[in-house]
Amino acid sequence: MTTIYDIAKAVGVTQTTVANALAGRGNVSEATRKRILQCAQDMGYRPNVLARGLAKGKTSTIGFLLPTIANPFYPEIAEEIERITHVHDYQLLLCNTHHDYALGRQNLERLVSRWVDGIIVMGSSMDLVDLVHQFEHGLPIVLCNWQENEPSPGIPQVNVDFRLAGELAAHHLLALGHQKIAIIVDEPQQTTRFAGFRAALLSAGIPLQDEMIQLGDSTIESGHAAARTLLTSPQRPTAIFATNDWMAIGALEAAREEGIRVPEDLSIIGLDNVIVGAHISPPLTTIDIPKHQLAKKATELLMRQIDGDRDQAQSILIPPELLIRHSTAVPSSATMGDAPSLPVR
C-alpha cells in the first residue's frame, strides 16, 4: 500500500504538502499539486481510512441495525439508506440481529469498537436498554420504525403511525361488511398496530374474539401456521389481518391448502407493502409503509445529530396508507342486503 509518505518521497516534498494537495486545501502551488496528484494516481494511492479515522476521531461510517434482510421489507429501506449515506460520503455498516437481543448487543458493540459516527436502528432488532446506554455515552442514534410505543428516552426517532395502520386495516374490513374478523400478530413487537386494529373493531361494535387472535413471528411459515389454526377452527373467520405482508403470504398459502378462495371466501390484508405482494395471486391488499420517506428522515435525523445538533429529541411520525388490491372483498356469506360494494384501485 502506498502512503502519503511514499508520494512525498517520490515527488520530493513533505507529507504535509501531499496531504494538503490531496485534501484540496489551497496552500499548495499549482505546480507541485499537479505533480503530487499525478504521482498519487500513478502509484495507485488510496487513503487509509483507518488512519484517518484514528487521527480525526471520526470515521465517516454509520451502522445500521435491522432484524433480517431475509424479509424484503428491510432491504427496501436498507438500500435507500445506503444510497443516501453514500451521497454524504458515509459508509454503511449493515448488521442483521435476527431478532436476537444478544446478537443485537454484540453487533452494537462491534459498531462502537469501530468508532462509527452514529447508528440507525430498526424496530424489533434489539434491546432498547443497550441503545440508551450508548446514547447517553454520546453515540448519535436514531430509532427507525421502532416497535411500537416503547418509551424512547430522548433518542430521536422516525416512526410510522402504526396505530393508524391498524385502524385502516380494520376500517377496510368493516367497510366491506366483515363480522368474523381475525388477526395474526407478532407480539409483543407489533402491539400498536394490534391495538389500533382492536380498538377500531370495538368501536364498530365488533369486538375481537380471543380465539380470533393468533401469534406469529413475522415469517411466512408462522403466518401459514397461524392461518391454518384459524381456518380449521369451527368459528372460521371471513377476514384476516396479518400484521406484516410476509405472514399474509403465509396465510394466503394456508387458505389455498384448505380450499378456501381468496377473496371470495376469505379476505386477507397485510401490512408493509412489500414489492412482491403486488405480483402474487391474488395481489395482496395491504397497508403501505412509506419506506423511502422513513429512510430519508432517519438518515437526516442522524446526520443532524452527527453534526452536533444533539438533544433536540425529535420524533417524526409518518402516516401509512391503505392499498387495496385483490385479496380483500365483500364476504360471500354476506346475507345482509346492504353489503357495501368493493372499491378497487
Add this chain to the structure above:
Amino acid sequence: MTTIYDIAKAVGVTQTTVANALAGRGNVSEATRKRILQCAQDMGYRPNVLARGLAKGKTSTIGFLLPTIANPFYPEIAEEIERITHVHDYQLLLCNTHHDYALGRQNLERLVSRWVDGIIVMGSSMDLVDLVHQFEHGLPIVLCNWQENEPSPGIPQVNVDFRLAGELAAHHLLALGHQKIAIIVDEPQQTTRFAGFRAALLSAGIPLQDEMIQLGDSTIESGHAAARTLLTSPQRPTAIFATNDWMAIGALEAAREEGIRVPEDLSIIGLDNVIVGAHISPPLTTIDIPKHQLAKKATELLMRQIDGDRDQAQSILIPPELLIRHSTAVPSSATMGDAPSLPVR
C-alpha cells in the same frame, strides 16, 4: 472512550501490561490480570479496532459485493456468509452495486481504503477487470456464483454449474412433453444457463426459436413484460424457463393477466429457489441453487487465502438440483398418446 492507557493509569501499571492482560497473553500475574480485567469492565472499555487494524495491518473485516439485496436470492447467501464470518471473528461489509459497474468500482475502492482483509464478490455485481487489478496487488478475493463462464485469471471461485442448471430445466420440460418452449433470460449475465438449456433442447430435436427468446434484467417487472410479449404472440409457448425466480414470478403474473392457467395451459420454471417461491400460487417449480453451500465454500476459500494460502487457484463447482413443485405440468394441448406423467414431490 476509555483506552488501555486509561486503564493502565487507573490500575497503576503500564499500557503493555494492560494490553497483555486483555489479549490473554500468559505473561501477566493472576493478581494484576484480575484487577485489569475488572477495571476494563468497570470503565466500559471497548478496544478500538481502527487502532488495532492500523497497528497490525489486519482489520478482521471482509467485504461482500453483490448486485442487490432487493432480490431475495442474495440475502439468503449474505446472511449465511455474515454468520460464518462472525464465527471467525470477522466483520462483514455489505455493498450493493445495483448491477452498476461504476458503483461497483467505487465500492471496491472504499473497501480497499478500509483495508479489508479480503472480499467475496457475487456475479453480475461488477467488472472483473477491477477485481483482477486488486487481486494482483495482493488482495484476497473469491468469486462467488460468478456469471457465467467468464475467464477468471487465477482468482479462486466457487460456482454453480449453470450449464447443468439450464439442462435440468430443459429436460424437465421435455420430459413433460412440451414442444413450444420459451426462455426469459438476463443476457449476457446468465449466458451459461441459457447455453445449457438451448443445447439440451437442440439435442432433443426441438431447437429454441428466436422468437421464443426474451430478454429480462432479473427483476419481477422485466419477467412480467417478457412473458407478456411471449404470451400475446401468435406462436404462444406452452412452457417458459425464466432464468431466475424473480422473473418467473413476473411471468406467472403475466399469465394470470392473460387468463392463461398455470400449469394447465402454461408451465413455468424458474431458477434460484427463492424461499417465497414455495409459498405462492402455484408453488414455483425451480432449479435449486445450494446457497448455503455456496456461502460456506466461498468463505472457506477466502479465509484460506487470508491465511496466506495464495495462488492455489481453486475453482469449485456445485451442482444445482431440479425442484418440482406445481407450476409445471404436462401440456394440456398434448395430443400425443404417450405424454409422460408428471412426477411431483
Add this chain to the structure above:
DNA sequence: CTGAAAGCGCTAACAT
C-alpha cells in the same frame, strides 16, 4: 513478570 519505545498512516496545529 513488567516497562520503555517505536511505529502503523494520517491529521492538525505550529513553525518557517
Add this chain to the structure above:
DNA sequence: ATGTTAGCGCTTTCAG
C-alpha cells in the same frame, strides 16, 4: 508555500 512535530489507540519488539 512548505516543513516540523505531536498525537490518535493499539501492537510489538526489546530491555529490565
